[in-house]
Amino acid sequence: MAAAWFLLLVISTVSATLCPDGSACGEKSLCCERPGEEKGYSCCPEAEVVSHSLPMMLSQTSCFGPSSCPDEYSCVETPQGGSACCPLTEGKSCQDGHHCCSSGSYCSDDGHYCIPASNQSAVVCPDGRSECPALTSCCLMSDMSSWGCCPMPEAVCCEDHVHCCPHDSQCDVTQGRCVSRQDHVPWMNKLPARVRLVGFGDEERLVPCPDGTSCPDGSTCCEKVDHTYGCCSILSAVCCSDHLHCCPGGTTCDLVHKKCVSRNGEGPLLRQMPAIQQDSANLVPCDVATTCPNNNTCCRLASGKWGCCPIEKAVCCNDHKHCCPEGYTCSLGKCSREEHSIPWLLKTPALTHKAGDVKCDDMYSCPDGQTCCLLASGDWACCPIAQAVCCDDHEHCCPPGYTCSEGDCQKGALSIPWLSKTPALKQEAGDVKCDDMYSCPDGQTCCLLASGDWGCCPIAQAVCCDDHEHCCPPGYTCSGSQCMSGGLSIPWLSKTPSLKQEGTTVKCDDSFSCNDGQTCCRMQSGVWGCCPIAQAVCCSDHWHCCPQGFTCDTRGTCVLGRLNLPGLMKVLALSSDGNWCDESHSCPSGTTCCPGEGGGWSCCPLQEAVCCSDHQHCCPTGYTCNLAAGTCDLPPQKAAKISPSGTSAQRLDYVWCDAQTYCSDGQTCCRGLGGAWNCCVYTWGVCCPDMVHCCPYGYVCLQHGASCGRSGSPRWDGKLSPLL
Known part of the structure; x- marks a missing residue:
């Protein structure tokens, strides 16, 4: 039967080691806690052991020496800036600030073990950065990127990436034991490997992150909200689901109470730090446009794209998913070399070069339409909106x-969720084209607005939501007012107007025109509208249009064989006269200039409209703004009648209700009380059942006409952005 693995406790003195039970060990020996129910300590050779670190107690006063600690204790400074008493005469604090080791040893990543510095025969793990003590084995941990130490030579690493078994045995994962031909024994937990010491003249080692950035040695890469990476300042950290915080290994993130929680206690959440931008000279080029982080190897993925193996001079496996260290061969889920085998490694996607054109300084820039803001580290970062306010x-x-x-x-x-900044870029690039006339800043996504115009989502490769107002990051789905990905939800993003390019216009007649790349189509009222695509098919409902080659059906969709697309909404054509608000701002013909918030101008989509005092809404002419109810109020109008002797030809600038009754251009005929015709001020309006009110197209009458709503919400006339 295999010998039990001992967990060791280190107590250091000058000539002899005093154990906690009062016994003593000689020089170059350490106290080892006896296993099982047998209490007490025995002596072990100093050079061969990996020991438990010792718990520290907080000092009652700020200490500059041993006077404030008990005898044979040392006062040590913790990485968190405090002081504590270590039960060793010459101790030093571990990274967690709760444990300590003797000055002649090193703490493990989690601070729970001490590794002798005299161990010259350490086992170097395949990543070249981690090492385990002599007579132990390297095994990949559950995060598939860090290494642990199995306390026996040539060990078998179990598939759960937590346990290991002796050589020539097998892991029984269901029973939690090691099975061999002779017997079965309990399996063993792995210890975290320590990062190899950097000697004099060695290069500083960095932790590579999947996006090409890196973190300082002894920290952990954590993905941020924008899918770039930041750094958690501790090894083997747990990255929290909010993509902003992290916790020490072995704890869980309690985002509700903003704490890191474990069985042994709790502590505050840790903030991620900005990652280190890799110098392009240190990147590994795969081709002209793709690179891998330094000390990685380029390997082809199954898709044909490049992936990055997290070790140098790696062997790329034929499954296009895994890779092995140099000198190993890929063999059925393992990397083999003679009789020794280790788990193979997963590749990560390679990086493609991106950049922007808002200069922060001579070296860093942000995409067009974003704002440069300084991080706490002094590095530049990018806020995903223009002229943003950088928070303190x-x-x-x-x-x-x-x-x-x-x-x-x-x-x-009004309050909205604040935005997170992204690392600044080092190169420059152009805008993202939506069509021949409109574009979005680099690093953003073109999405159609409800008006048919282009809007810009402030992230790349975004998902455009069906409400034509919001968008979500790639990999998320639009749900209610949030972006969902598995169990994670974040607030959705609002789109911004796209950038209008200089270009020609498409003339509808001598007075009206559409933008280049659009098509002139008649609206129901007879005025010109613009379909947002070139050479479009104008539908007979005078409201929708379809791409060339498609046909319009009665459901508002475009049909080509078995392919069905939603019909496109037309917008009013532009008058050559225009409607000037001041010397530099104008609104389209048929709209009204209204003072906007902050002293600017907004465009109300109604002619001769009433501008509401809240500087956000407007109402048709003759109506009053009811700010409390969020409605426009006016008694019903009676439709005009003409005599039978009138001209037989119906004029284009009237909407005829019957042979004798008409409404003005841009209005809709609705039956009023007593059967008389009334005029709704909206083009293709919805007549409410109370025979008094009406609503715009796309809205429904609520409470028999007391208000208009889309999905049950009160309606105001939205405003268009003014034309510069």
Whole structure:
């Protein structure tokens, strides 16, 4: 039967070691706790052991020497800036600030074990950065990137990446034991490997992250909200699901109470730090456009794209998913060399070069339409909106006109979630083209607005939501007012107007035109509208249009064989006269200039409209703004009648209700009380059942006409952005 593995406790003195039970060990020997129910300590050779670190107690006063600690204790400074008493005469604090080791040894990653510095025959793990003590074995941990130490030579690493078994045995994962031909024994837990010491003249070692950035040695890469990476300042950290915080290994993130929780206690959440931008000279080029982080190897993925193996001079496996260290061969889920085998490694996607055109300084820049903000480290980062407000925490930002508050952006009574910054870029690039006339800043995504115009989502490769107002990061789905990915939800993003390029227009007649790349189509009222694609098919409902080659059906969709697409909405054509608000701003013909918030101009999509005092809404002419109810109020109008002797030809600038009754151009005929015709001020309006009110197209009458709503919400006339 295999010998039991001992967990060891180190107590150091000058000539002899005093054990906690009062016994003593000689020089170059250490106290070893006896296993099982047998209490007490025995002596073990100092050079061959991996020992338990010792728990420290907090010092009652700030100490600069041993006077404030018990005899044979030493006062040590913790990495967190405090002081504590270590039960060793010459101790030093581990990274967690709760354990200590003798000055002649090193702490493991988690601070629970001490590794002798005199161990010159350490086993170097395949990543070249980690090592295990002599007579132990390297095994890959469950995160598939860090290494652990199995306390026996030539051990078998179990598939759960937590346990290991002796040589010539097998792991029985279901029973939690090691099975051999002779017997079966309990399996063993692995210890975290320690990072190899950097000697004099060695290069500083960095932890490579999947996006090509890196973290300082002794820290952990954690993915951020924008899918780039930041650094947690401790080894083997747990990355929290909010993509902003992290916790020590062995704890869980309690985001509700903002704590790291374990069986042994709790502590505050840790903030991620900015990752180190890799110098392009240190990247490993795969081809002209793709690179891998330093000390990685380029390997082809099954898709044909490049992947990165996290070790140098690696062997790329034929499954296009895994890789092995140099000198090993790929063999059925393992890397083999003679009789020795280790688990193979997973590749990560390679990087493609991206850059922007807003210069932060001579070296760093952000994509066009974003704002440079300094991080706490002094490095540049990018806020995903133009002219943003950089928050004092050096991590977040808010839209212009907003102020940074705890966790959100405030503007009067309005609050929205604040935005996280992304690392600044080192190169420059152009805009993202939506069509021949409109474009979005580099690093953003083109999405159609409800008006048919292009909007810009402030992240690359975004998912455009069906409400034509919001968008989500890649890999997320739009749900309600959030972006969902598995069990994680984040607030969705609002789109911004796209950039209009200089170009020609498409003339509809002498007075009206559409933008280049659009098609002139008649609206129901007879005025010109613009379909947002070239050479489009104008549908007979005078509201929708379809791409060339498609046919319009009665459901508002475009049909080509078995392919069905939603019909496109037309927008009003532009008048050559225009509607000038001042010397530099104008609104389209048929709209009204209204003062906007902050002193600018907005366009109400109604002619001769009433501008509401909240500077956000507007109502048709003759109506009054009911700010409390969120409605436009007016008694019903009676349709005009003409005499039978009128001209037989129906004029284009009237909407005829019957042979004798008409409404003005851009209005809709609705039956009123008593059967008379009334005029709804909206083009193709919805007549409410109370025979008094009406609603715009796409809305429904609520409470028999008391209000209009889309999905049950009160309706205001939205405003268009003014034309510069």
